[in-house]
Amino acid sequence: xxxxxxxxxxxxxxxxxxxxxxxxxxxxxxxxxxxxxxxxxxxxxxxxxxxxxxxxxxxxxxxxxxxxxxxxxxxxxxxxxxxxxxxxxxxxxxxxxxxxxxxxxxxxxxxxxxxxxxxxxxxxxxxxxxxxxxxxxxxxxxxxxxxxxxxxxxxxxxxxxxxxxxxxxxxxxxxxxxxxxxxxxxxxxxxxxxxxxxxxxxxxxxxxxxxxxxxxxxxxxxxxxxxxxxxxxxxxxxxxxxxxxxxxxxxxxxxxxxxxxxxxxxxxxxxxxxxxxxxxxxxxxxxx
DNA sequence: ATGCCTGCGGTTCGCAGA
Numbered sequence: 001x002x003x004x005x006x007x008x009x010x011x012x013x014x015x016x017x018x019x020x021x022x023x024x025x026x027x028x029x030x031x032x033x034x035x036x037x038x039x040x041x042x043x044x045x046x047x048x049x050x051x052x053x054x055x056x057x058x059x060x061x062x063x064x065x066x067x068x069x070x071x072x073x074x075x076x077x078x079x080x081x082x083x084x085x086x087x088x089x090x091x092x093x094x095x096x097x098x099x100x101x102x103x104x105x106x107x108x109x110x111x112x113x114x115x116x117x118x119x120x121x122x123x124x125x126x127x128x129x130x131x132x133x134x135x136x137x138x139x140x141x142x143x144x145x146x147x148x149x150x151x152x153x154x155x156x157x158x159x160x161x162x163x164x165x166x167x168x169x170x171x172x173x174x175x176x177x178x179x180x181x182x183x184x185x186x187x188x189x190x191x192x193x194x195x196x197x198x199x200x201x202x203x204x205x206x207x208x209x210x211x212x213x214x215x216x217x218x219x220x221x222x223x224x225x226x227x228x229x230x231x232x233x234x235x236x237x238x239x240x241x242x243x244x245x246x247x248x249x250x251x252x253x254x255x256x257x258x259x260x261x262x263x264x265x266x267x268x269x270x271x272x273x274x275x276x277x278x279x280x281x282x283x284x285x286x287x288x
Numbered sequence: 289a290t291g292c293c294t295g296c297g298g299t300t301c302g303c304a305g306a
Contacts, residue, residue, distance in 0.1 A: 033305085034295055058305085060295070085296055086304075141306055181306070200306060235306065236293035247306080279294080279306080 008224035009264045024263050025121065026051040027134065028284035029177040029250050031233075034060040035090070038278055039067050045271060046074050051284055052094050053119055055136030055177040059088030059112075066090065083112040089136045089178070096120045100133070107159035113138040114160070130173065132258070132287075135164075137178035142199030150199050153181070157208040165215055167255075173287070174255035176217070179280065181249055182209045184219070187228035188248035200249060218259035220252040220285040221267075233280045234272055241272055250283050261287040 028051040032038040035056060046054070054076075059066060063082045071078050075094055081102040082088035089112060091097065101116040103109055116135045123129030137160065142153030160176075167174055183201045186192035195201035213219060221230065231246025240246065254262060263286040271281040 037295070058295095141304080143304095143306070195306095198306075233306075237306095238292050240293095249306080276294090 008221070008266070024261075024286040024288045025053070026284050026286050027053045027055075027132075027175050027177060027252065028282050029055045029057070029136070029179070029252060030282040031057040031138070031179040031250060031278060031280035033058050033278040033280065035066060035088075036061055037276070039070060041271065041274060041277065043070065043074060045268065045282060046071070046076070046092075049268065049282070049284065051092075051282075053097075053132075053134055053175075054092040054282075055115075055134065056090040056092065057088075057136065057138040057179045057280075059090055060085060061088060079115065079117060081112045081115040083110075087112045087138060089113060089115045089138050091115055091117045091134060091136050093117070093119050093134075095122060097134075104156070104159050105163050107156065109156070111140075113140070113156065132173040132175065133167065133170070135167075135174070135176040135178075137176060137180065139179060139181040141181050142205065145197075145199040145202055145205075153199060154204070154208060157212065161208075161212045161215065164212060164217075168216055171257060172255065173258040173261065175258055175285075176253040178251070179249060180209065180251045182206065182251075183247050183249055184209060184222075184251075188230070190229070190231070190243075190245045190247070195247070200247065213253060216256055217253040218256075218262070220254050220259075220262060220265045221248070221283070223254075223259060223262055224265045230267060231269075232267060232283050236279050250280055252283060252285050254285070258287060263288045 076092040080090040097117040097119040104114040121129040140153040142150045232250035234241040234246040
């Protein structure tokens with residue numbers, strides 16, 4: 001399992017005197033579509049990929065129902081922001097972390113779609129390492145558009161953009177990782193014409209994503225490749241996986257200091273071919 | 289063409305997802 005289909009190295013040299021971690025650290029996002037249904041998949045993947053930090057979306061359970069002991073047994077600290085039935089986000093970290101936010105600041109929301117932590121990274125020779133701020137996001141779907149659900153999606157994105165603007169002033173290593181429910185460009189869908197009226201691809205949706213990215217973030221995948229056909233989601237219906245009818249909606253946005261450390265990006269596409277998979281697969285980046 | 293499929297709740301079909 002966890003066959004790596006897409007892996008994109010970044011052609012960048014190390015500057016003289018620049019401090020980098022020997023093998024880098026992996027930060028991943030994975031929409032599990034029910035953490036209880038996906039515990040075996042998730043556990044196998046955590047062992048195989050061994051990410052340092054993972055943002056999970058669509059837990060679909062209360063915090064007390066999260067399989068905390070099982071994940072902790074694999075060597076992870078666990079922070080959850082769950083709710084009954086729907087949504088729910090979590091951050092897993094091999095390293096110590098402090099939770100900064102559960103829920104998006106300045107945005108009253110009964111839906112559990114945002115969690116933010118600062119992770120303390122190990123330094124060389126047990127020296128005090130750096131820290132990295134990680135935001136786990138689960139954007140609303142927004143369909144049907146127009147309508148109240150689309151208004152909610154736009155409001156969520158506006159609030160996230162305002163918060164991200166403040167976070168960037170800290171000039172930290174920062175990653176906003178998650179299910180954005182936005183297809184950035186036509187090349188990010190097998191059949192882009194099928195999505196033109198959809199909340200995932202409307203010009204207003206793409207413009208809102210652009211306003212966030214243009215604050216100064218780097219889309220990790222697009223920093224490594226211009227290739228079309230790189231997807232993170234395939235619908236359960238109509239043989240979408242078998243037809244490779246996919247879309248790219250799970251993204252890793254990097255602050256300038258994080259983008260400077262980008263080594264490679266991967267999508268663990270083979271997860272989608274397993275028995276009883278999530279409809280999303282993990283995307284991850286390695287920072288040096 | 290509209291549903292196809294999956295998960296959840298709570299009982300078995302409606303809602304949500306994307």
